[in-house]
Each structure stands twice: as structure tokens, then as C-alpha cells.
Amino acid sequence: MSAATDTKQERINLRLEQGAKQVLERAACFEGKTVSSFILTSALAYAEKTIDAHETMRLNRQDSEAFFNALVKPVRLNKRLAAALKEHEQRVTSK
Numbered sequence: 388m389s390a391a392t393d394t395k396q397e398r399i400n401l402r403l404e405q406g407a408k409q410v411l412e413r414a415a416c417f418e419g420k421t422v423s424s425f426i427l428t429s430a431l432a433y434a435e436k437t438i439d440a441h442e443t444m445r446l447n448r449q450d451s452e453a454f455f456n457a458l459v460k461p462v463r464l465n466k467r468l469a470a471a472l473k474e475h476e477q478r479v480t481s482k
Contacts, residue, residue: 415425
């Protein structure tokens with residue numbers, strides 16, 4: 388759909404205390420936005436930040452080097468690990 392024909396069809400309702408509503412109205416006024424627009428842009432920004440915090444791994448230098456080294460060094464299979472991988476392939480992958 389193009390932006391011109393894309394309509395907002397989803398809705399979220401919330402109940403809040405009068406003081407909270409007044410704070411939102413005041414903040415929206417400072418930003419030159421409607422209360423709905425202010426709430427939406429603020430909530431979306433916070434949602435993006437929350438998602439980023441949960442989906443992004445940040446490592447310090449020591450941990451990032453350990454992680455990189457674990458990726459680049461080949462795994463040495465011992466007999467038990469090789470047997471477990473073979474069993475896994477037979478049970479799961481072949482189905």
C-alpha cells in the first residue's frame with residue numbers, strides 16, 4: 388500500500404489518572420503535537436530501545452575476543468561429541 392492510501396486501523400485505549408493526562412497534554416503542547424501523536428512517538432521510541440536492548444549483544448573487549456576466537460577456531464570432536472552429533476542427525480535431521 389502507498390502512504391497515501393495506508394490508513395490507521397489499529398487502536399489502543401488506555402485509562403489513566405487526571406494528573407498523568409495533564410502531564411501528557413503539557414508535554415505534547417511543548418512538542419507541538421497532539422496527545423495521540425506524542426504518546427505514539429514516545430512509545431515507539433521506547434519500544435525500539437527496549438527491543439534493541441533485548442536483541443543486541445554487547446560485549447567488552449575481553450569477552451568479544453573470546454567470542455571471536457570461539458568462532459574462528461575449529462571444534463575438536465571427541466568420540467562422545469561425535470556420537471551425540473550422529474545420534475542427533477539420525478533422530479532429528481532425518482525426519
